[in-house]
Amino acid sequence: MAERRLFALLGLLALLSALFLGWGLREPAGFILSLRAVKLAALLVVGAAIGAATVMFQTVAANRLLTPGIVGFDALFVFLQTGLVLLLGGAGFATLPDLAKFGAELLCMLLAGVALFGVMLRRGAEDVLRLVLTGVILGVFLRGLSGFAGRLLDPSEYSIVQQASFATFGTVDGTQLAIAAAVLAAALTGARLLAPALDAAALGRTTARAIGLPFDRIALLALVIVSACVAASTALVGPITFLGLLAASLAHAVLRTWRHALLIPGAAIIGASILVAGQFVFERLLGQQSTLAVIVGCVGGLLFLFLVLRKSRP
């Protein structure tokens, strides 16, 4: 049953992708199509990476409200952008080779994620909540630092930071996209192999260990994959807060299964579908640009509030 729903989701994504590529296509069709294909690929990579990462993260954290963005990844990205503009100046930042900047950001966030998760898990893996809270506080700290650094910038440099702090799919570089896609492919392969262990991990740390699962090792591996996915997508286009929450919540609601072999691809497909559908509506139907991340954040934020309020009801 869940398998059939997964195939239906895949069909929906294919349909949305075809609409995105083909809607209102005019001459020069080949050129427009190539531009659209790059943007579509970016939407698919980012949506899939964030969706898959969030499902895995929620399982390890044993909490359906948390997302990697909430534990400070987005803040780290903004901090890196602000720090670079502050150090190099607006002109220096603009002249940085795109690929080097992308690679450095990817590596920085991957290392930061692995370091945070690795250190915290070694110190007391039974308390994933502590890990998450540390991430949240680290996020607040980094946002504070970014805010402080922002005050040291002149307005034109600050606007560069502002621009870099919201996800945009309009200026995606082909090489960066290929690297991000390769990282995502490797991460999803790892996730596929880890799926049965994640099923057992969803029972909670104590029960999972009681049935022989090396929970701490599995959690660390999962968090490395999560870091890779989020780092790749954020370095590619910038942060999209709450997309993961939307994708993971919908994957659980639509597929109604506990099997990660279905949930992970399901959330990846839904994440990609949300972005493709959103970009299609804004770009093709409404003729707008750059509002997708804001709208996803708004809808995702409302869902977050709904889930919190529903949980807190007696």
Place this chain on the structure above:
Amino acid sequence: MIRIENMSVARQGITTLSDINLGFGEGGVTALIGPNGAGKSTLLHAMSGLLPLASGRVTIAGQDIARATAQVRARTVALLTQSEHVTARLTVADLVTFGRWPHHRGRPGPADHAAVAQALDLFALTDLAQRQIDRLSGGQRQRAFVAMAYAQGTPWMLLDEPLAALDPRHARDLMERLHALSRPGPRQRSVVIVVHDLNIAARYADRIVALKDGRIARTGPKVIALTSAMLSDLFDTRMAVDAVNGHPVVVPV
């Protein structure tokens, strides 16, 4: 046989168990009793090999459980803990199948399905097999978790307060099943169970291990261990022990 030698356990710098020397023979039901905070759950977790020891060791059939791999450990001891909060949407059959994890590692085969069917049958869950666990009553849910521990197929079942929040009928029903399992036969298991209801311990346990302040206060067959003086001292309140139908009955006085 489970043998505990000079075991101490510390959690966050505080010693919760000290100088524990115990032996658990195979078969039968052993009840761990004692006041809140005495260290009963800690003892159970330490016996399962899931808790690092400050000193001493736990051996099962001569093997040091701390040195065993996760899979070997999980094929030797099944531990049912108190914190069974599951976020996944599982049916009863799914949950019990997870008990077979040490054997199938995520890919259950015919032998696993047979073991699950037997566990469901043994704990009267066959009719509820496809029901979501969050739709079960407290008693059914607890039975499902015990069935999961049974399906693990281990010679030892360590159960941490499986009767908590069960009414007398469900508590008795579960204990009857566990007691029957602990008798000699092809499905025999050695059951170690943490209980707060002293009359349940008096009725169904073969042996008693009484803990107080992280130390063994008394251990032995229930007819010898369960005395008014021992229980009054253990719980710091006066208790009397009488006999009904040949079983000890504990009454606070």
